[in-house]
Amino acid sequence: MDYTFQFGELLPYSDLIARGVLSTVILAIVTTVLGCLLGTLGAAARAGKQTFLSRAVGVYVELIRNTPFIVQLFFIFFGLPTIGIKLTAGEAGLLAMVINLAAYSTEIIRAGIESIPKGQLEAARTLGLSRTQTFTRVVLPPALEKIYPALTSQCIIVMLGSAVLSQISVEELTFAANFIQSRNFLSFEVYMVITVIYLLLAILMRQGFKLIHYFMFPNLRARS
Amino acid sequence: MMSVFKSCLKFVGLIGLCITALSANANQLDEITKRGMLVVAVPQDFPPFGSVGSDLQPVGYDVDTAAYLAESLGVKLELVPVTSANRIPYLQTRKVDLVISSMGKNPERERVIDFSRAYAPFFLGVFGSSDAAVASAADLAGKTVGVTRGSVEDLELSKLAPEDAVIRRFEDNSTTISAYLSGQVELIATGNLVAAKIAEKGNSRGLKSKFIIKNSPCYVGTHKGDTELLTKVNELIVAGLTSGKLDELSMKWFNAELPAELKL
Amino acid sequence: MSVFSDWDILRNLLLAARWTVVLSLIAFAGGATVGLLLTMMQVSGRTLLVRFTRLYIELFQGTPLLMQLFLVFFGLSLMGLEVSAWFAAALALTLFSSAYLTEIWRGCIESIPRGQWEASRCLGLSYFEIMRHIILPQALKVAIAPTVGFSVQIVKGTALASIIGFVELTKAGTMLNNATFEPFKVFGMVALLYFLLCYPLSVASRKLERKLNVAR
Structure with a gap:
């Protein structure tokens, strides 16, 4: 191997990398919050009776889950302006991430809801709780607890997927990698360092979710 | 199980060594003649230098220049479509022999690859x-x-x-x-x-x-240290400029002859 | 410039979709082989092997597929190994999918109640006999649905190979968009073709799962 690694050459770009990390983190947080909220709404629609809304949500979920993220991204960024909807690169990227996570979390949360025994629902209704109350107080908490690991893994997958946003000039972590690579041509060193940063972000995110879990399900904690 | 894994690793390492040894010692020009194939990185997203025809094959001034070089060397041509961002890594990692991809020269690039004389205006x-x-x-x-x-x-x-x-x-x-x-x-x-x-x-x-x-005229890029290949490419470009071959390509793709300063 | 009719666009996309299919199959075969090996290591109970698999899964599930592709593509070359976009894409997707498949399959094997292990031990069966005759046949059944489901992720993952210059469906899409500049139409068609590839797999996975649940 006649190649010497020059990791030191990356130091002048630490600012750029830091900014990339910040963007990726912000994108991940906003996507996680919005995606899970929309997913909960979508799951509520899907779990109910077969209405137009539940079918529309079903079609949306299938469309998103069965096409690659990068194609969705290109469609939003390049395709939508031709019919008059123009979004900046950042908006397009965020939108693509949110609709992606929303589709997956709809399916995941729905599976959680369906695993709740029907008897609990009936019991809650008999006790005089309204439909909304039954959903938010009786069905949703144990459902979320059940699918929490799956949901959080999906959030991490979507965060890692944001690497593709660099393709439409969003200045996140991979953009920083590509940018540095185009300036000093040290492709391997750059991608190595950035990959390690992604790994750290993923680990950090998982720990963060564990912390949230601890605070979100206090009752369940007491019981177990 | 671990010993199997280790021996696998050794085997991979051995192959790696052999290949490194091969590419490090051979003169790239001889290598090209020996394999009978010139591998050139060309653009496919940069008309009129390189774009795709209706069968998605690259066409354009750079592609024709590559074909001219291969023909003059008496070898077959293999085109590798690249982007502006990855063409230099392609050359550095010897995935291609030459980059003919409307590439301009600057000090940053000269540190990592070699440049021929200019072959097209830009x-x-x-x-x-x-x-x-x-x-x-x-x-x-x-x-x-x-x-x-x-x-x-x-x-x-x-x-x-x-x-x-x-x-x-x-x-x-x-x-x-x-x-x-x-x-x-x-x-x-x-x-x-x-x-x-x-x-x-x-x-x-x-x-x-x-x-x-x-x-910022366009240059052909070669791997650092491929002196014989670079000399040959320069000879062929000069020949192409004097014989009018490159002018012909320029008329075809740019609708104009090459500017006089390029021929100096 | 407008040498492309709608039929030209579709024809080129269909031709490129072949490579998406081939790459998906290779990645699936590779991922399944490596994944099987890793699953065996994971359930072997040997500390070192289990730790190695955990690290492997952590690495490949914790980093973007795009980065893995870049590292394989440019990294192997620096080590002196000649890698084509083909090979790099197939290798990176193999590594990526094996990590996920291992995770899925381990879950399936562990879903078989511990009691069965103990019962089999009492009957005097060896580790491999228990695996071969008791655990695997049941685990295999459980594994089919999620495995088919994951194959959708592999097909979609191949789209990223476009970024290292591998001409498959997505790359053909960007090339055609560049030549025709009809992004709405081109990327719409690209999305549709992916949907046609992936949706049957999704439906099959769901059907299999339902069938299995009824059988149990």
Whole structure:
């Protein structure tokens, strides 16, 4: 191997990398919050009776889950302006991430809801709780607890997927990698360092979710 | 189980060593003649230098230049489509013998690869719709300019543009051009000949030259230290310029003869 | 410039979709082979092997597929190994999918109640006999649905190979968009073709799962 690694050459770009990390983190947080909220709404629609809304949500979920993220991204960024909807690169990227996570979390949360025994629902209704109350107080908490690991893994997958946003000039972590690579041509060193940063972000995110879990399900904690 | 794993690793390492040894010792020109094949990186998203025909095969001035070199060397040609961003890594990692990809020369690049003499003209400029009021780099303040990451345009513009100009860097030329055509950026920095091609499209919003950044002719790139190959390529370019072969290609793709200073 | 009719666009996309299919199949075969090996290591109970698999899964599930592709593509070359975009894409996707498949399959094997292990031990069966005759036949059944489901992720993952210059469906899409500049139409068609590839797999996975649940 006649190649010497020059990791030191990356130091002048630490600012750029830091900014990339910040963007990726912000994108991940906003996507996680919005995606899970929309997913909960979508799951509520899907779990109910077969209405137009539940079918529309079903079609949306299938469309998103069965096409690659990068194609969705290109469609939003390049395709939508031709019919008059123009979004900046950042908006397009965020939108693509949110609709992606929303589709997956709809399916995941729905599976959680369906695993709740029907008897609990009936019991809650008999006790005089309204439909909304039954959903938010009786069905949703144990459902979320059940699918929490799956949901959080999906959030991490979507965060890692944001690497593709660099393709439409969003200045996140991979953009920083590509940018540095185009300036000093040290492709391997750059991608190595950035990959390690992604790994750290993923680990950090998982720990963060564990912390949230601890605070979100206090009752369940007491019981177990 | 672990011993199997270890021996596998050793085996992979051994292959690695053999290949390194091969590529390190051989003279690349001999290597090309021996395998009977010239592998060239060409653009496919940068008309008229390189774009795709209706069968998705690359066509253009760079492609024809590559064909001319292969023919003169008496070997077959293999084209590898690359982007502005990955063409130098391709050369560094010896995935290709030559880069003929409308590539400009600058000190950063000269540190990592070698350049031939110029084979095609290229005037870098900023282009935009006819109603955009831009006449110099200073006017870019507050404007959004699209550029292909890692291109000479990118490097030059990054130096010239005022602080509050927004430079949007895209992965390859096709994304940059698409970003302009779909209205995602107001202006683009690219070559004059490329801009002329874009202006032919229906939704180019009357693409016009705003100002020229730099005369940055195109060079053939070779792996650092491939001296024999570089000398041969230079000979062939000079031959092509004197025989009128390159002029012929220029007429075909640029609708003009090559400028006189290129032939000096 | 407008040498492309709608039929030209579709024809080129269909031709490129072949490579998406081939790459998906290779990645699936590779991922399944490596994944099987890793699953065996994971359930072997040997500390070192289990730790190695955990690290492997952590690495490949914790980093973007795009980065893995870049590292394989440019990294192997620096080590002196000649890698084509083909090979790099196939290798990176193999590594990526094996990590996920291992995770899925381990879950399936562990879903078989511990009691069965103990019962089999009492009957005097060896580790491999228990695996071969008791655990695997049941685990295999459980594994089919999620495995088919994951194959959708592999097909979609191949789209990223476009970024290192491998001409498959997505790359053909960007090339055609560049040549025709009809992004709405081109990327719409690209999305549709992916949907046609992936949706049957999704439906099959769901049907299999339902069938299995009824059978139990």
